[in-house]
Amino acid sequence: MEWFNVGKIVNTHGIWGEVRVISKTDFADERYEVGSELGLFKADGSKPITVKVASHRKHKNFDLLTFEGYSLLKDVEPFRDAILKVSDKYLTELEENEFYYHEIIGCTVVSTEGETIGTVTEILETGANDVWAVQPSKGKTHYIPYIEDVVKSVDIDNKKIVIEVLEGLLS
Structure with a gap:
């Protein structure tokens, strides 16, 4: 399975498990749709964690996400500086003259x-x-x-x- 970068978690946001993401995808609404599965690759190089998006909203230049099972600040603090990636099985066909x-x-x-x-x-x-x-x-x-x-x-x-x-x- 191949993984492709969609964003980087740069910080937490608030106390309810939200993370602040700088997106590297043209398909933020699709990638961060509630129920979407992403690979979370921590900066320490440990084995990636599969997370499921529970909520998504825009705030300033960031995408704010929560993940199922990670509802508190203490749950998501270890995710700071992690890279969010999408599996190749979730890539969709693009129109002519559009490329990943x-x-x-x-x-x-x-x-x-x-x-x-x-x-x-x-x-x-x-x-x-x-x-x-x-x-x-x-x-x-x-x-x-x-x-x-x-x-x-x-x-x-x-x-x-x-x-x-x-x-x-x-x-």
Whole structure:
């Protein structure tokens, strides 16, 4: 079974077992739906715990969650700095030209002329569109916007992305 990061527990919230989560998922409503099962990976490296979401609400820039069987502050304090992950069996099919982060990170980026530009190392959310950080074998990171004018094809099976290098894009 493979696990994929959906968020990090950064603190507790209140006295009734709520945890404050910084989400790393575009599907917060789906991932944190009441009854959803998540893997809780503690910072100490111990065996992951399966938790079931009991409640979810938004508060400022955080997702606040409670888990079944963990109703008090003392129950969830050990979860601070834990990573919440979803099992691959809960991943859903995406629409055309939509991808999970784990599918894009690690892909080789090449120009339409066949020149290797680098490897996607990170995805940054800007509000307008995602920006892919591409690390070449030598030199500084390039930031490639995920827009139709630039990204020409994405081949997940072969981990290859073809882009049109617009003027100034790689400088």
